[in-house]
Amino acid sequence: MTASINTLRVGAAARALPARGGVGLKPEHVRDIVDIWPDVGFFEVHAENYMVAGGPFHHFLTRIRERYPLSIHGVGLSIGGEAPLDEAHLDRLAELLDRYQPESFSEHLAWSSHGGVFLNDLLPVPYHRATLDRVCAHIDRVQSRLKRQMLLENPATYVEFDSSTMSETDFIGEVLRRTDCGLLLDVNNVHVSCTNHGRDPYAAIRALPLDRVGEIHLAGFAQDVDAAGDPLLIDSHGAPVAQEVWELYRYALAWTGPMATLIERDNDIPAFDVLLAEAETAERIILAQTTEQTARRAIRQSAARPASAQDAQSAFSDALLYGKNALPAGLVAWNGSDPGRRFAVYRNNVVVSLIDALAETYPVVRELVGEEFFRAMARSFTRLHPPTSPVMADYGNGFADFIAGFTPAATLPYLADIARLEWLYVRAYHAADADTLSPEDIGGLLADEAALPVARFDLHPSLGVLRSRYAVVSLWAAHQGDARADDLAAIDVGRQESAVVIRRDQEVQVVRIRPGVAVLVDCLLRGEPLGAAAESALADDPELDLADTFGFLIRNGTITAIHRQGVRHAIAA
Numbered sequence: 145m146t147a148s149i150n151t152l153r154v155g156a157a158a159r160a161l162p163a164r165g166g167v168g169l170k171p172e173h174v175r176d177i178v179d180i181w182p183d184v185g186f187f188e189v190h191a192e193n194y195m196v197a198g199g200p201f202h203h204f205l206t207r208i209r210e211r212y213p214l215s216i217h218g219v220g221l222s223i224g225g226e227a228p229l230d231e232a233h234l235d236r237l238a239e240l241l242d243r244y245q246p247e248s249f250s251e252h253l254a255w256s257s258h259g260g261v262f263l264n265d266l267l268p269v270p271y272h273r274a275t276l277d278r279v280c281a282h283i284d285r286v287q288s289r290l291k292r293q294m295l296l297e298n299p300a301t302y303v304e305f306d307s308s309t310m311s312e313t314d315f316i317g318e319v320l321r322r323t324d325c326g327l328l329l330d331v332n333n334v335h336v337s338c339t340n341h342g343r344d345p346y347a348a349i350r351a352l353p354l355d356r357v358g359e360i361h362l363a364g365f366a367q368d369v370d371a372a373g374d375p376l377l378i379d380s381h382g383a384p385v386a387q388e389v390w391e392l393y394r395y396a397l398a399w400t401g402p403m404a405t406l407i408e409r410d411n412d413i414p415a416f417d418v419l420l421a422e423a424e425t426a427e428r429i430i431l432a433q434t435t436e437q438t439a440r441r442a443i444r445q446s447a448a449r450p451a452s453a454q455d456a457q458s459a460f461s462d463a464l465l466y467g468k469n470a471l472p473a474g475l476v477a478w479n480g481s482d483p484g485r486r487f488a489v490y491r492n493n494v495v496v497s498l499i500d501a502l503a504e505t506y507p508v509v510r511e512l513v514g515e516e517f518f519r520a521m522a523r524s525f526t527r528l529h530p531p532t533s534p535v536m537a538d539y540g541n542g543f544a545d546f547i548a549g550f551t552p553a554a555t556l557p558y559l560a561d562i563a564r565l566e567w568l569y570v571r572a573y574h575a576a577d578a579d580t581l582s583p584e585d586i587g588g589l590l591a592d593e594a595a596l597p598v599a600r601f602d603l604h605p606s607l608g609v610l611r612s613r614y615a616v617v618s619l620w621a622a623h624q625g626d627a628r629a630d631d632l633a634a635i636d637v638g639r640q641e642s643a644v645v646i647r648r649d650q651e652v653q654v655v656r657i658r659p660g661v662a663v664l665v666d667c668l669l670r671g672e673p674l675g676a677a678a679e680s681a682l683a684d685d686p687e688l689d690l691a692d693t694f695g696f697l698i699r700n701g702t703i704t705a706i707h708r709q710g711v712r713h714a715i716a717a
Contacts, residue, residue, distance in 0.1 A: 161186050161213050161247045161359060161404035163430055165423030168408055173416040174204040182416075184423055186213035186247070188406050192220045195236045195535040197576030197605065200650045205244065215248040215359060215406065216241060220262065220534020223282050223296070224269035225255035226457045233534065234289050241290055248359055248404070250295035250328040251286070253279065253316065258461040262531040264501070265493040267460060270305035270474075271315040276322075283323040295328040295358045296320065300336040300365075300379035302486040303475045307456075312337070313351035326358040329400070331393045332385070332408075336365050336377040340486070342478040345392055354399045362393060362426060363408035368489075372481035378489055382411030385422055390429070397433040405430060463487070464494045465527055498526040498539070505540045506566045508623045509547070509559060521550055537574050541567060558614035558637060565616050565654070568608035568645040572652045575606035579715040580701040589706045589713050597675025601668050602705035602714070603697075606647035609665040615639040617656045648701060655700070660685025661693050665702075 164185025169177075187208060194201055194216075208214075220233060241249060254266035269275045286294055298316055310318070320327060329352065338345035364383030368376040385393075385407065397403060405426040407419050459472035475483040499522040503510050510518040525546050531539040544563035553559050581589075590596050610616070615635050622632040642662035644655050657665075660681040667677030678690050697703060705714035 161215060163402035163404055165426035165430070166213075166215065166404060166406045167416075167419045167423050168406065168410070169205070169208065170409075170413050171201070172413050173419075174200075174208070176416050178204065178207055181211060182420060184212070184420060185427065186215060186404060186406075188215035188217050188248075191216050191218040191237055191240055191249075192534045192536065194240055196537045196574035199572075199574045199577070199606075199647065201574070202577070203650050209244050214244055214246040215250065215404075216244065216246040218249070218251040219266070220256060221251050221282070221286060222255045222257040222534075223251055223286070224253060224267075224275065224279055225257055225282075226278065227258060229282055229285055230257065230533075234286065236535075238290055241292070248295060249290065249292060250297055250359065252297045253299050253319070255457060256534065258457045260532055261461065261465070262534050263461055263464055263494045264497045264531060264534075264536070265464075265490055266299060267457075267464075267490060268299060268301045268303060268305070270456065271308040271310040271312060273309070276310070276315060276318060279319055280322045283319065283325050287323065287325065293324065293326055295326040297328040297330050297361070298333050298337075298352070300330070300333040300377075302340055302376065302378075302489040303477065303483050304341060305456075306474050306476045311351070313348055317351075317353045320353050320356050325356075327353060327356045328359050328361060329354070329357045329396060329403075330361040330363070331396055332361065332363040332365060332389050333379060335386075335389050335392055336379050339375050339377050340478075342374075346395060349392065349396050349399065354396070357400045357403060360393070360396065360400070360403050360405040361408050362389060362405060362422070365389075370477065370479075370481050371485045372477075372479055374479050374481065376486060376489070380411060381408050384418075385425075390425070393426070394429055394433070397429060402430045402433060464491050465530060495523060495526060498531065499523060501536045502526070502540050502543060505570050506543060506563055508566055508620055509563050511623050512556065512559060512562065512619070513553070517552070521547070521553065524550070537570070540570075543567070558612070558616055558619065561610065561612040561614055561616045562619060564612075565610050565620055565643060565645070568610060568643075569652050569654065571608060572606035572645045572647045575604075575647060578604055578704045580604060581703050581706065581713075581715065583698050585713075585715075586698055586703060586706065589708060595708050597678075598673045598708075600671060600673050600707040601703050602707070602712075603665075603669060603702050604646060604704055606645070606652070607665070607669070607702050608645045609643070609662050609669065610645070611640075611642045611659060611662045611666075613638075613640050615641050617641040617643045617654065620654060644700075644702075646700060646702060657696075658685055658688060658693075660688030661696065664688075664693055665697070 162185050166186035166188055167184055169187040169189045189205065194205060218237060221229060252266050255269060256263050256266060296319060334345050334348050338348050362385045363381045364385055366378040366380040368378060370376040407422045409419055463470050463472045471484055471487055475487060477483045477486055499519050502522045503518065525543055529542055544560045544567060547553055547563050548560035590599060615637050618635045618641060622635060642657050642659050644657055644665055646653055663684045664677050664681035667680050681688055705712050
């Protein structure tokens with residue numbers, strides 16, 4: 145890369161992304177990045193991945209943000225949705241942008257939530273007057289709440305609607321004109337959509353309002369065919385940028401001039417050097433292009449929204465989650481083929497992505513039951529309990545209770561508790577950061593023995609506790625790191641085990657504990673005073689050493705505040 149990263153440090157005032165190659169920030173790469181501080185133009189993150197209270201995601205992004213320009217890319221606002229925007233989600237987004245002050249914020253021309261259910265995919269909209277009015281109103285609300293201009297990304301689509309009265313490029317142009325938002329030009333999406341609908345991608349580039357482009361995305365795609373045997377490209381973000389997309393990118397830059405360009409890779413994540421090499425390719429192309437900018441737009445009149453489209457998103461979302469082979473009415477394909485295969489792309493994206501999210505949260509459950517059984521069980525869960533938020537870190541909280549009532553899993557009675565332990569791990573990973581009291585602080589506050597029994601404690605937000613009738617801690621540990629198959633075979637599954645889960649130094653720890661310790665911690669988490677909690681713990685575990693147990697809590701940095709005589713004592717912010 146050409147410019148030194150020292151020239152790209154960010155001041156207090158927001159400014160545009162540099163016209164350089166950027167890379168999506170992935171958890172797999174953060175430690176490499178902070179070790180080498182690579183010469184890259186900027187980083188981009190998905191907003192919803194960072195709508196958690198604390199943990200390693202925020203720890204590393206805070207460090208990276210100090211050195212690099214940042215773009216935040218939303219995937220969950222459901223800009224094209226028929227329902228009003230989720231104001232709670234918008235508030236979380238505003239808080240995130242206030243925290244990191246990115247140079248750029250963008251969202252998609254798509255919908256993803258309907259009827260209180262989040263479908264976890266970017267779904268298409270018909271291009272007519274009613275959709276236009278709704279999208280513009282939503283963007284106006286977003287920009288008003290965030291107090292900044294957003295960029296709208298052109299979509300990758302697999303079906304079109306017979307109710308559309310405008311072209312996609314005309315629709316986008318009108319949205320930008322009415323809302324004064326910018327355009328995130330996803331060149332791969334242009335190539336994918338034009339191939340899928342039998343159009344010329346170069347003509348589509350020319351028809352977009354290119355004077356409004358604030359960022360460009362490049363990504364890879366997967367190849368399939370539709371029911372007629374014609375090409376059907378899938379916006380997979382799981383492959384290198386294709387040669388035809390690089391060529392279309394060169395053409396686009398000739399119209400936009402040098403532009404911040406992101407390499408997107410969300411699946412089959414390669415080593416960081418691989419993504420950096422693609423960013424360097426983009427940067428070489430940027431430097432080779434002329435700075436001349438030209439914009440051409442054509443805006444057509446559109447007709448009023450047909451009444452039959454009133455419940456279009458209800459039918460679409462129901463078919464995705466529950467319809468199996470049923471299709472919503474009004475879908476068309478450019479070549480006259482059955483749109484069912486194209487619609488199946490969305491259905492697959494929604495269901496498979498939710499199953500994959502559960503598999504990432506519950507890897508030990510998956511290993512214990514096998515891939516086929518896990519995916520069948522997870523599919524049943526997602527249909528009964530689809531997410532209500534775009535933040536996937538929040539999804540799966542009820543999976544353990546579902547497993548407990550899932551008849552085919554009855555032969556593994558410990559499976560639900562394994563899931564509960566794995567959820568505590570994820571919860572700890574994303575919990576808020578908090579300063580803890582030192583042993584000296586605690587000793588000073590509790591020096592008066594009379595204050596000890598009535599003292600109440602605030603414990604670290606990451607702390608969780610589990611009591612099980614089964615050897616869940618041993619089962620979990622036997623599936624970590626270099627554990628061997630004979631480790632699993634040697635476990636007495638019927639042995640009762642308890643654990644605390646806590647994050648220390650950005651690492652989550654699972655610690656096996658006595659049952660009395662679990663009772664004590666559980667009572668303290670519920671706000672009971674130490675004396676009452678100790679009595680409950682001793683009743684359950686008469687041999688419990690209370691002094692050693694309290695020392696365990698202190699040594700592991702679990703206490704963040706002490707309430708004594710109605711006064712809360714904590715480390716000053």
